[in-house]
Amino acid sequence: QKEVEQDPGPLSVPEGAIVSLNCTYSNSAFQYFMWYRQYSRKGPELLMYTYSSGNKEDGRFTAQVDKSSKYISLFIRDSQPSDSATYLCAMTAGGTSYGKLTFGQGTILTVHP
């Protein structure tokens, strides 16, 4: 069983839809949770970052972490065609292991006009 599980999709939604992306994990030591967006043939770029449990909002994006359930989510409101990309969840225990991220498989999202 992988440490981080992410539904690879693909996910196809109409413009303006609310998108929900999710990851589950098994390692209770994970404290820092990130969402990266990756466009085709490009490197991942950091979208959202959350420490421990709770919600964080940034414009159309909301990240949620539920450590008791070992479950994290990313919500995209009013989705746009420019949101079409692969979304990767990532997490780490922090401290000296901070940069050793464990990634989910990535979810391919297409937003069609």
Add this chain to the structure above:
Amino acid sequence: DGGITQSPKYLFRKEGQNVTLSCEQNLNHDAMYWYRQDPGQGLRLIYYSQIVNDFQKGDIAEGYSVSREKKESFPLTVTSAQKNPTAFYLCASSMLEGTLYFGDGTRLSIL
């Protein structure tokens, strides 16, 4: 512009050949990383370095080697011992407990 530069974008390897992927950063970051991305498997850590002249193995280091002679450079060599080298290779850097910034990758294929 500050950032991470990976070269080349595309690389081809013949059987029995070693190839070296370049990664340079001008962000003055202490730590640098190499990840491998395969379809449907996310990213996996190959090697990382938190200080010049020191580096540690990640989860899939077999068949790879690295060096860190300068703070801004962290080249990765894919040796002939790596039996399945076809993948998208991503270099990243960060401050010691900061978020990772990625380059745009090198796609390696076997001839």
